[in-house]
Amino acid sequence: MTKTLITLAVTALLAGCSLAPVYERPAAPVTPAWPQGDAYQSTAASPNAKQAYDVQWREFIADEQLEKLVELALANNRDLRVSILNIEAARAQYGVQRADRVPGLNASVGQTAQRIPDNLSATGDGYITRQYTAGLGIPAFELDFFGRVKNLSEAALQQYLGTEEARRSQQISLVAEVANAWLTLAADQERLRLAQDTLKSQQISYELSKRRFEAGATSGLDMYEAQTSVETARSDMAVYTAQVAADQNALALLAGAPVPAELLPQGELQSVTQLAELPEGVPSEVLQRRPDVLSAERSLQAQNANIGVARAAFFPSISLTASAGAASSDLSNLFKAGAGTWSFMPQLNLPIFAGGRNQANLDLARTNRDIAVAQYEKSIQSAFREVSDALAQRGTLDERVASQAALVEASEKSYRIHEQRYQKGAESYLNALVSQRNLYAAQQTYISARLAKASNQVTLYKVLGGGWQ
Structure with missing residues (x-):
């Protein structure tokens, strides 16, 4: 230990360098390619395709109302405002440490x-x-012969830069959250309209069954079965009315201000984003551009500088x-x-005797550096998993939406046939009721599938690191 300290001291005095270890970025602990299999589409991209992190969110958002809503959120969201203030605090702390380097x-x-x-x-x-x-x-x-003050300044700088990356990550998340909340509201509004239309249709069937029952043409069973459909649709209307209000409240919270009515979804759920190309390049190249991964690396670099601070205490x-x-x-x-x-x-x-304090501080600095390495590696692994999940969803959603659309079409034809047969008295209302319930369920699932496809575009853009510009 003594020889090592003497060597470090002579080196520092002659070269004027710090005692911090030379920083080397840890190898990315993920496979060198995106996952392959039945759940995944081809990840080949055109040579001129932009990476997600190079696509500004205004290029990505295709709907004008949603773009204005995102602008409102970026200006007023309190979580993002806290992130910006954290940057100011970190910048001030860096200024304090930097000032110690000059007399x-x-x-x-x-x-x-x-x-x-x-x-x-x-x-x-x-x-x-x-x-x-x-x-x-x-x-x-x-x-500062041994770089103690320099490394304190370096650690503060990396913490400041890491806070800036955290703000970028917060902004990406906010853009995605606003888009997904907007899409969810559009889907729930469509579900509410479906429940309203279903209620109107079932009320007509119920009135017909009631007249037939009163005329003695049928038993009360058909009337009561029709009434169950009416009440189910009425209950769904109440549920989706409350859900639409909750979705609007969620948007207002994200926006940080009341959302003007003209910025709410006006029509049916549809794709409001554009991200046609999949990422090219190996995962480590793509994921290391994500702000949250960069923030973890900044923390690692700060802990690396702290080792130099702890080493300088021996001299x-x-x-x-x-x-x-x-x-x-x-x-x-x-x-x-x-x-x-x-x-x-x-x-x-x-320093002659400190009761082992300096060695303990050095051991602590090294342990904190090792923790930061593990956290950096975990951030890459988590990012890889998020992208892989989004790619798996993307690879299956087209088939899911197409299948659900075909199911809605078939269910609607089946219901029309049974409804006509019932009105002609060829069969009881039970078959028409079963077909109607199947159609209603298929329509609800079709809305969910379309919402999942639209949300997947937003999620994939987010997890690939886009949306901060």
């Missing part, structure tokens, strides 16, 4: 007055003495305090010749 300069003007009592005076008469001083001084300034520190000015017992003579004064006080602090 300070203070100006001082003072007066010292003292009365000598009669019993202490040589003449037996009391008197007052005065001294006036004026000067410039350098407070204790550390000569002597030199601080300088100096001042120069003038002193006089008479204010009028303060700046005349012969009144000059100066002081120079270098101080050497040599």
